[in-house]
Amino acid sequence: GAVVSQHPSWVICKSGTSVKIECRSLDFQATTMFWYRQFPKQSLMLMATSNEGSKATYEQGVEKDKFLINHASLTLSTLTVTSAHPEDSSFYICSASDYVSSGGSYPNEQFFGPGTRLTVL
Amino acid sequence: GQNIDQPTEMTATEGAIVQINCTYQTSGFNGLFWYQQHAGEAPTFLSYNVLDGLEEKGRFSSFLSRSKGYSYLLLKELQMKDSASYLCAVRAPDSNYQLIWGAGTKLIIKP
Numbered sequence: 457g458a459v460v461s462q463h464p465s466w467v468i469c470k471s472g473t474s475v476k477i478e479c480r481s482l483d484f485q486a487t488t489m490f491w492y493r494q495f496p497k498q499s500l501m502l503m504a505t506s507n508e509g510s511k512a513t514y515e516q517g518v519e520k521d522k523f524l525i526n527h528a529s530l531t532l533s534t535l536t537v538t539s540a541h542p543e544d545s546s547f548y549i550c551s552a553s554d555y556v557s558s559g560g561s562y563p564n565e566q567f568f569g570p571g572t573r574l575t576v577l
Numbered sequence: 578g579q580n581i582d583q584p585t586e587m588t589a590t591e592g593a594i595v596q597i598n599c600t601y602q603t604s605g606f607n608g609l610f611w612y613q614q615h616a617g618e619a620p621t622f623l624s625y626n627v628l629d630g631l632e633e634k635g636r637f638s639s640f641l642s643r644s645k646g647y648s649y650l651l652l653k654e655l656q657m658k659d660s661a662s663y664l665c666a667v668r669a670p671d672s673n674y675q676l677i678w679g680a681g682t683k684l685i686i687k688p
Contacts, residue, residue, distance in 0.1 A: 490675070499664060499680040500620070549619050565610075566676065568619035 458484045460552050462569035469540055470577055476536045477572045479550030485530035486552035490566065491523075494547045506533050540576045548572045579603050581679035583665050588685045589655055597650045597682045599665035610676060611639050611650045612664040620664055623650070652684075660686045 459482040469475050479489055488507055492500040504525050506512040512525035524536040533552075537544055551566040581601045589595040601609070608627040612620035626632055626641035626648060638651040650663055662683045666676040 500678050502675065502678070505675055547617075565622060565625065568621070571617075571619045573617075 458482075458552070458567045460486075460550065460567045460569040462550055462572050464572060465570060466573040466575075468575045468577065471541050472539055474536055474538045475540055475574060476534055477548055477550075477574075479533045479535070479552070479569050481531045481552040481567070484552075486533075487530065488553045489527055489533040490551045490553070491525060491533075491535050492549045492551070494549060494571075500549065503535075537574065540574070542576045545574055545576045548574060579667075579669070579677045581665055581667060581677060583663075583679040583682045585680070586683045586685065588687060589652075591655055591657060591686055591688050593655050594651065594653050595655060595684065597652070597663050597665075597684065599648045599650070599679055601646050601648070601665070601667050601677075601679075603646075603667050603669050603677055605670040606643060607668045607670045609639075609641055609648050610666045610668070611637075611648075612666065614662045614664060614681065616661075623663075655686050657686050657688070660684060 461480045461482055463478045467475055490505055491503045493503050494500050502515050503518045504512045504514045506525050506527040508527050508530050514520045522538055527533040549571040551568045553566045583599050610625050611623040613623050614620040623637055624632055624639035626639050629641055629643055631638055631640045636653045641648045662681040664681045665679040668676050
């Protein structure tokens with residue numbers, strides 16, 4: 457299967473600062489990347505869908521000015537949490553999808569990164 | 578609207594068999610995925626069904642009935658490491674590859 461990495465794996469920051477999380481597809485080109493947020497004991501919540509070279513599509517209720525997403529290349533997408541507050545503390549997970557070059561067994565199978573745990577003090 | 582239902586929690590015994598059900602009501606259907614997620618980790622792919630019937634892969638099998646909007650994940654010969662959350666997700670047509678996620682079923686395996 458394809459490999460997706462995320463960096464950093466965990467981060468602690470002060471309230472009001474910005475944090476950037478990187479998501480990379482290591483051995484395939486990801487035309488589409490997804491950003492999820494997961495609070496403890498809850499399921500994945502899709503925040504936005506990111507297509508290379510175009511603006512991200514945000515889910516209802518997700519502030520696009522607070523969660524900046526950039527998908528500048530076929531192997532890299534970044535999520536920047538601006539002016540982070542304690543309520544933004546969560547587990548952020550990215551996934552990447554591309555049937556053609558990822559070697560996935562199924563159409564548009566999503567490959568997940570290991571996640572980034574953000575704690576805002 | 579889009580809705581996917583799974584039991585919140587299930588308990589089973591090591592070595593036994595457990596079936597985790599998933600029902601969905603979505604505007605269209607283009608495949609159903611099952612993922613496993615251990616606490617504090619990202620989900621990992623288990624199975625994919627797009628046609629009716631049973632797909633078997635080792636100790637895990639997944640079944641789909643599109644007419645009933647129903648799927649189940651069957652885990653055999655349960656091991657302690659199978660303790661995890663199991664997520665059901667449906668892809669709707671023309672969804673830009675998005676998946677609609679169930680809340681997940683937490684499976685607890687007891688010795």
